[in-house]
Amino acid sequence: MFDQEEIRAWEKEIATKKAFTQKERFKNPRMEKLKEVRKGIKAVHYDKEVKSARKDHYRQYRNKMNQFVRLEKFDIIFNYKRTSGWLTW
Template sequence: MFDKEEIMAWENEIASKKAFIKKKRYRDPRIEKLIEVRKGIKTVHYRKEIKSCRKDHYRHYRSKTSQLVRSEKFDMIVSYKRTSGWLTW
């Protein structure tokens, strides 16, 4: 029916077609983040908040809370979340 040469040519043709098919490569965010950290890209690293800004934020929270206490709106008081100076917004 078919010669060995025809079969080999057909198999080689199919093998070459399979070699050119791109396989979908899924993105791994952990590897990308690791690469960014190793390269030292600044968008990855967070810096601490300035002490004066921290104090201003806490002073604003205290004044807001005392204002709510004076107006007896206790249900609107939220607990203060300490961020230890790390930017959280």
């Protein structure tokens, strides 16, 4: 049916094809995270902050700025960044 030479040539051809093929494709976590962010999948986004925590943070900001005004350190005063409750740290 087949010669020994033909069988060896066929086996060699298969072996070279297997050697050049990538055996396992590993996942790239950076690319997957980027896809999730672009699709807007909920698991990627942060939840909103609790209302009481927002109020406490804003109260601390007001106290700090009032203290700067009393000490006349006007160059240190900065605007409050409203995040509408989204966690930003």
